[in-house]
Amino acid sequence: MQRRDFVRAVISVSLAPKVLLAQEAGSPAPSLPAPVPWTLGLNSKAPLPVTEVADTVAAAELTFFTPRQMSTLTRLSDLLLPPIGGKPGALQAQTPEFLDFLVGSSPEPRRTMYSAGLDWLDAESHKAHKKPFASLDDAQAGAMLKPLLRTWMNDHPPTGPHVGFINIAHDDIRNATVNSKAWSEAPRVGAEESTAIGLFWSPIEPDTYGMSAECAHMQAHILATPKTGHSMPIYKR
Amino acid sequence: MKNEIFDALIIGSGHSGGMAAKILTEKGIRCLMLNAGPVADVSRDAQRKPAYELPYRGFKPPGRLEHVFQSNEFNANVWVDEQEVPYTFDPAHPYNWVRVRLFGGRSLFWSRQSFRLSDYEFKAKSHDGFGEDWPISLADLAPYYSRVEEIFRVEGALDGPPQMPDGNFILDNDPWSASMQRFIAAAKPWNMPVCKQRRALGRDGLASSVNLLLPDAEKTGNLTSIADAVVRELTVDKNTGQPNGCNFVDRLSRREMSVKARVIVLAAGTLESTRLLLNSRLANSSGVMGHYLMDQIYGAGVVCSVPEARGGKSKAIMGGGAIVPRFRNIATKDDKFLRGYAFNVTSSTGGVDPRNFAAYGAELQQKLDEYQGSGFHMTIMGEVLGRYENHVRIDTSKVDAWDIPALHVETKYTDNEFNMARDAAEVGSAVAEAAGFEVLSKNPTPNPPGYSIHEVGTCRMGDDPKTSVLNKWCQSHDHKNLFVVDGACFVSSGWQNPTMTISALSMRAAEYLAGEMNRQNL
Numbered sequence: 001m002q003r004r005d006f007v008r009a010v011i012s013v014s015l016a017p018k019v020l021l022a023q024e025a026g027s028p029a030p031s032l033p034a035p036v037p038w039t040l041g042l043n044s045k046a047p048l049p050v051t052e053v054a055d056t057v058a059a060a061e062l063t064f065f066t067p068r069q070m071s072t073l074t075r076l077s078d079l080l081l082p083p084i085g086g087k088p089g090a091l092q093a094q095t096p097e098f099l100d101f102l103v104g105s106s107p108e109p110r111r112t113m114y115s116a117g118l119d120w121l122d123a124e125s126h127k128a129h130k131k132p133f134a135s136l137d138d139a140q141a142g143a144m145l146k147p148l149l150r151t152w153m154n155d156h157p158p159t160g161p162h163v164g165f166i167n168i169a170h171d172d173i174r175n176a177t178v179n180s181k182a183w184s185e186a187p188r189v190g191a192e193e194s195t196a197i198g199l200f201w202s203p204i205e206p207d208t209y210g211m212s213a214e215c216a217h218m219q220a221h222i223l224a225t226p227k228t229g230h231s232m233p234i235y236k237r
Numbered sequence: 238m239k240n241e242i243f244d245a246l247i248i249g250s251g252h253s254g255g256m257a258a259k260i261l262t263e264k265g266i267r268c269l270m271l272n273a274g275p276v277a278d279v280s281r282d283a284q285r286k287p288a289y290e291l292p293y294r295g296f297k298p299p300g301r302l303e304h305v306f307q308s309n310e311f312n313a314n315v316w317v318d319e320q321e322v323p324y325t326f327d328p329a330h331p332y333n334w335v336r337v338r339l340f341g342g343r344s345l346f347w348s349r350q351s352f353r354l355s356d357y358e359f360k361a362k363s364h365d366g367f368g369e370d371w372p373i374s375l376a377d378l379a380p381y382y383s384r385v386e387e388i389f390r391v392e393g394a395l396d397g398p399p400q401m402p403d404g405n406f407i408l409d410n411d412p413w414s415a416s417m418q419r420f421i422a423a424a425k426p427w428n429m430p431v432c433k434q435r436r437a438l439g440r441d442g443l444a445s446s447v448n449l450l451l452p453d454a455e456k457t458g459n460l461t462s463i464a465d466a467v468v469r470e471l472t473v474d475k476n477t478g479q480p481n482g483c484n485f486v487d488r489l490s491r492r493e494m495s496v497k498a499r500v501i502v503l504a505a506g507t508l509e510s511t512r513l514l515l516n517s518r519l520a521n522s523s524g525v526m527g528h529y530l531m532d533q534i535y536g537a538g539v540v541c542s543v544p545e546a547r548g549g550k551s552k553a554i555m556g557g558g559a560i561v562p563r564f565r566n567i568a569t570k571d572d573k574f575l576r577g578y579a580f581n582v583t584s585s586t587g588g589v590d591p592r593n594f595a596a597y598g599a600e601l602q603q604k605l606d607e608y609q610g611s612g613f614h615m616t617i618m619g620e621v622l623g624r625y626e627n628h629v630r631i632d633t634s635k636v637d638a639w640d641i642p643a644l645h646v647e648t649k650y651t652d653n654e655f656n657m658a659r660d661a662a663e664v665g666s667a668v669a670e671a672a673g674f675e676v677l678s679k680n681p682t683p684n685p686p687g688y689s690i691h692e693v694g695t696c697r698m699g700d701d702p703k704t705s706v707l708n709k710w711c712q713s714h715d716h717k718n719l720f721v722v723d724g725a726c727f728v729s730s731g732w733q734n735p736t737m738t739i740s741a742l743s744m745r746a747a748e749y750l751a752g753e754m755n756r757q758n759l
Contacts, residue, residue: 053289080597098294106299149595151678155306155536155688167592172296174591179288179295190602191588191609196288196295198311204282204339205275205465207321207489207638 056181060097064104064111069118071134073099076121077173079141086186090173093180099172117165243269243461244754246482246498248468248513251342252736253723253743254504255446255454256385260747261502262459266754269496271466271485273505274338277315277345286311304333306688315339315346322637324644332646333687334508340464341447342506343690344736349437349444350560350581351391352733353382353402357567358620361729365566367575368623371728372700372709375402381741389444389740393435401432401562401733409433414556416543416584416613421559423672427664429564431582437736465489467639471501471517471719480519480719486639500718500750500759504743507724508629511695512644514721515631520696520713526706527630529623529694530648531730534578536684537658538616539665540593541674542608543584551586551610558583563620563732565660573656578619579732580665585612593677613674617661619683620732622653623694627686648686658683691735693727711746718759722746 065073077090077099090096103114121144125133129140136144148166150158157168174193177183184195245261247254250272261268288295291310302308305316317336326332337343357364359371359378383405393406411433413421421431437444454460465488472495474481482497503510511527514520546554558581565577589608594601632645662681669676699705702714711726713719722743724735731738753759 082598084599084602102293102296102299107303110299145597146595149597151540151593151595153536153538153540153592153678153680154590155684156680156682170597171592175296176294181287181289184287184289190606192602192605193588193591196309196311197285198288198295198309199279199283200286200291200311201277201283201314203314204277205489209489209491209638 053181055094055098060094060101062097062100064100065115065118068122068132069115070096070100071132072118072122073114075134075136075141076118076169077177079138079145080170080173081177085189085192087188087192088177088180088182088186090177093177093182095173095176095180098176098180102172102176113165114169117162117169120162120165240497243267243496243498245269245500245502245750246271246496247502247504248483249342249504249506249510249723250340250446250451250462251344251504251506251723252446252450252740254502255341255344255450256740256743257502257504257720257722257747258454258460259450260744261751262454262457264748264751264755265457265459266751267459268454268461269498270460270462271468271483271496272338272340272342272462272464273467273488273509274340275464275488277339277341304331304685304687305335306333306684307335307690322643323635324646325632325635326646330647330649331685332648333685334644334646334692335687335690336506336509340462341445341451344445345443345447347444347690347736348734349439350734351386351389351393351404351435351437351737352560352562353379353404354731354733354738355400355402357400357563358729358731358733361576365575369697369699369704369728372698372705377709378738378741378745381745382737385737385740385744388449389437389737390439391435391437391737394433396430396432398430398432398562398567400564400567401430401560404435406435407438411557413559414584415554416546417557417559417582419543419672419674420582420584420613420668423668424561426671427564427668428568429561429580429668431559431561434558434560434581466494467641468505468513469493469516469639469641471513471519472497473517473519479716480517486641488639491639500754501720502747502750503719503721503725504723507692507695508644508646510721510723510725511629512631514696515629515644516642520706520715520719522715523703523706525625525697525704527695528625528628529697529728530627530629530646530692531621531623531694531727532686532692533621533689533730533732534617534619534650534654534658534683535689536617537619537661537680537682538580538614539662539669539679540590540677541613541615541669542589542593542611542677543613543674544611546611547607547609549610555584555586555610555613565657571660573660574653575622576620576653576657577732578617578657578661580615580661581618583612583614585614586610587612589677613669615661615665615669617658617683618689618732618734619654619657619661621650621686621730623697623729624651629695646687650683650686654683691724691730693724693730693735696721696725697728698726699728710749711742712749717753720746720750 074096077096081090083089122133148163178193244266245268247270293310295310298313356375359374362370386405394409395403397403466485467488468483468485471480472482480501484495561580563577565571589612594604627648629646632643635643659681662679666676696706698707707726711720
């Protein structure tokens with residue numbers, strides 16, 4: 001940047017704060033005609049904005065399960081983890097909607113297991129009761145599921161047709177519900193599991209090479225001379 | 238151009254690299270340490286959060302860490318990303334390569350269980366005829382174990398049988414809980430010695446290279462460290478044919494750099510050290526480099542409940558834990574497998590995992606309420622035999638984010654491991670029933686190879702340069718200024734967590750190296 005351009009830029013930037021400050025009665029004149037070091041204001045006296053977890057107030061768009069699978073999953077979730085004591089059930093914790101997101105973002109084996117498992121449940125229900133799984137009462141649905149429940153240890157879910165799906169889905173439904181905000185806010189009366197609270201590690205000095213100009217083989221933006229009347233520099237594209 | 242020649246180049250900053258740095262710098266040797274990742278600063282990089290504030294409610298972020306069973310959403314960013322640093326394997330025989338590249342490596346996260354190997358491991362071939370003996374015995378390593386145990390502040394009792402040698406411990410004098418006493422009595426017919434757990438207390442619950450070893454090295458003023466230095470290959474002096482430094486790439490900028498040193502100390506972790514040597518085409522005149530990959534079988538075991546502890550009566554009965562060192566193939570000979578396994582035993586006062594009940598809804602919650610505080614767990618740590626065919630090699634078709642050729646891992650468990658795991662589930666159930674415990678669930682199948690994060694071997698030590706990569710000082714047979722001080726030197730895996738042995742071997746190798754430098758032999 002040439003010197004006269006720099007001077008012009010400084011003058012235009014310094015005008016704005018002067019105008020603003022003029023509105024405050026008795027405020028001292030700014031000491032420096034320079035951009036305000038705004039981070040000085042982000043001190044302990046400045047509260048940070050308070051934010052809410054999105055799925056407690058917003059509806060999630062469903063992208064993975066078919067409407068039929070979703071209604072089967074919803075019935076399954078409600079049956080396996082209904083509201084008990086003061087704790088919300090899977091439906092109050094938006095667990096089926098969350099699983100649509102989790103399973104939909106997962107690698108193929110988990111997607112197939114869920115889709116095929118839900119389709120199978122519905123088909124079995126039609127065979128036995130001539131209606132969808134979503135319309136079964138607790139006794140009917142329970143009679144289908146109970147023979148498939150197994151006990152198991154970490155990292156070794158039971159195998160075998162449909163057994164794996166039911167037991168893994170049960171585990172996922174419980175974990176997704178227990179880790180919901182709704183569950184964490186309801187008081188604990190017995191030995192209910194607790195919402196996981198832990199030390200979350202942000203990416204540690206992440207490798208952003210993929211975003212770099214060199215990686216994209218793009219020419220870096222070149223600073224051009226600002227046109228008269230424009231205070232912002234314009235970049236050649 | 239800056240081109241300082243260091244006395245020693247240490248690649249890796251975990252327990253083995255940290256120990257080598259401490260010993261060498263305290264003896265006045267100027268060291269350069271390279272670590273492939275950044276420094277983790279908990280105050281800058283981490284904050285406490287509930288699971289519902291994270292995108293996946295605490296579930297492991299899908300697709301990123303499929304082979305790191307230990308990961309979850311909270312700690313997902315501390316592990317090596319499988320896309321960034323890929324490795325390959327036959328899909329029918331997966332391998333869980335669990336890696337951390339932060340300064341301090343996996344020493345930041347280990348479980349701190351601290352055992353010595355015994356001569357049942359060092360002289361395993363003499364005992365049962367399989368594999369090879371180590372070129373050292375417990376007597377050679379015992380003085381180093383004692384010093385390592387002092388640095389790590391290992392707590393334990395002097396109650397070990399010969400297969401679990403006692404050490405220099407902070408004594409654990411706590412009495413056994415009632416449930417543990419019942420377990421001890423029930424275990425007698427199986428000749429299972431039940432001993433107090435042995436765990437490194439470290440400082441403030443951390444027993445890492447970064448708080449126990451590196452500060453001592455830095456205090457000497459002889460240690461220079463570089464973060465984010467991903468080593469590409471070792472370099473060789475054209476005149477002497479000996480390694481004289483390395484080329485590395487800056488993890489973030491991709492800038493290519495090189496450094497020179499008189500001695501090279503590899504401490505990048507078993508498989509990364511071997512990968513680096515294979516990529517550098519060095520130190521493999523024996524042809525056994527990459528072979529004899531071992532680890533330990535984990536995952537098999539039993540979950541029980543102590544009936545008398547249910548319904549809120551946990552406090553008087555439950556609590557504490559124990560280690561049952563290997564008890565198979567010590568005095569008798571098992572016909573289904575060689576070597577043996579240990580049990581980690583835990584008497585829990587917390588909740589019982591819902592997976593242990595074949596129930597759902599209100600019925601399940603009633604079980605959880607009733608069984609709360611009555612859980613009793615036994616899990617296996619079993620020896621994996623060293624086999625030539627279990628090996629790693631360079632996969633010439635795949636590179637990592639810095640164009641460094643990836644590792645191909647070809648390993649699988651055999652009947653010896655599967656029979657051992659089945660035996661553990663059966664014996665565990667039988668002892669539990671004899672103690673009057675209810676067996677809730679059991680698993681006779683080991684987790685995939687690698688899961689234990691105790692991978693050892695691939696540059697095994699030995700007296701014969703034709704059948705081993707390193708000598709008994711962890712020094713290359715081919716290049717006397719090249720040392721590998723991590724778990725790659727192991728000849729047999731044992732059932733024991735390898736950290737104490739790795740640290741003791743690194744200490745011993747570093748003292749030998751320092752002596753050789755002072756005598757001008759290096």
